[in-house]
Amino acid sequence: MAVLDTKALGRATLARQLLLDRADLTAHDAIGHLCGLQAQEPQEPFVGLWSRLRAFDPAELSDLLTGRRVVRTHLMRRTVHLVTAEDALSWRARHEPMLRQRVLGVYRREFAGVDLDELAAAGRAATADGEPRTMAELARAVAGRWPDPSPRALGEMLVSALVPNAQIPPRGLWRTRAGVRNVPLSSWLGREADPPSADASDPVGQVLVRRYLAAFGPAASADVRAWCGLAGLPAAIAAMRDELVAFRDERGRELLDLPDAPRPDPDTPAPVRFLPAYDNAILGYHDRGRIIDDDHRGLSVTGARVVLVDGRAAATWSADAGTVVVAPLRRFSRAERTAVAEEGRSLASFLSDGDADGVRITDPA
Secondary structure, rough: OOOOOOHHHHHHHHHHHHOOEEEOHHHHHHHHHOOEEEOOOOOOOHHHHHHEEOOOOHHHHHHHHHHEEEEEEOOOOOOOOEHHHHHHHHHHHHHHHHHHHHHHHHHHHHOOOHHHHHHHHHHHHHHOOOOEOOHHHHHHHHOOOOOOHHHHHHHHHHHHHHEEEOOOOOOOOOOOOOOOOEEEEEHHHHHOOOOOOOOOOHHHHHHHHHHHHHHHOOHHHHHHHHHHHOOOOOHHHHHHHHHEEEEOOOOOOOOOOOOOOOOOOOOOOOEEEOOOOOHHHOOOOOOHHHHOHHHHHHHHHHOEEEEEEEEEEEEEEEOOOOOEEEEEOOOOHHHHHHHHHHHHHHHHHHOOOOOOOOOEOOOOO
């Protein structure tokens, strides 16, 4: 097998993630290609799309949310993701066992003796009217029958695991602050989520693997698992192995990929890119070394927004009163500093709707 070094993997990731060249895609098509955007911070997907698309208008994403073509829902890793309506309906059942187990991982003692299927049925009955509810309201609706779990535990189990839900607008709209209100996915999108497949070859899992590799590959099976949280994908990978190509990384891990997917030359120039908090370009791997150094790996799980310079995390950034503030993790060359400042000014203009373009680069930590 050919060996792909860290730089080659990094360039492949940038290409698949639309970060090497901004793409001429609609926001809907980009969200589909990327297998969704992590979105527990409601405004972050706007920056994620701005960094990836050549002509992105925030109103386009807001319209997709109000038009019910994309939804905010708990899915991969039990985190809130912004995904297309089609993917939400197709993928939800495949994720449900993982969603249940992840809630139990936090609240197992509180759910001792609770029949989760009965709790799910009660949750579906309580939300059958399609009215928006907060997590606390839904927990109160069933608490009389299950008094032992705390309201928080009941709410999280119902909203993120047992009852497929969508977080509805105005949460997630451009420059809008709004609390979380949930409605059943079936009410919001007009049909039930696809049922689980009984096919042992795991056809939905095969779709997930194929889509993941298109957006993140080449990657190891551990990377696929880290992205989606699903442990049971070996059958899917085995069923489709003949259509994949294999490489190794410098650690000797087997990496799988689609034959015709882009794998740019490692020396391809990589432009400066500003990533939002919790961007899957970093979080979507078990081995995140292709983009972020081990010394800075913690940034990927603390919600830090990072700046990519030459394809690697080289700074963090924040926005303050119309100014983008960049905090380097290392010293920049003069050319790098100029490129970071230029992209930072563009981002400041985007975030302020054209009212400001300030950028400030601090001294390295």
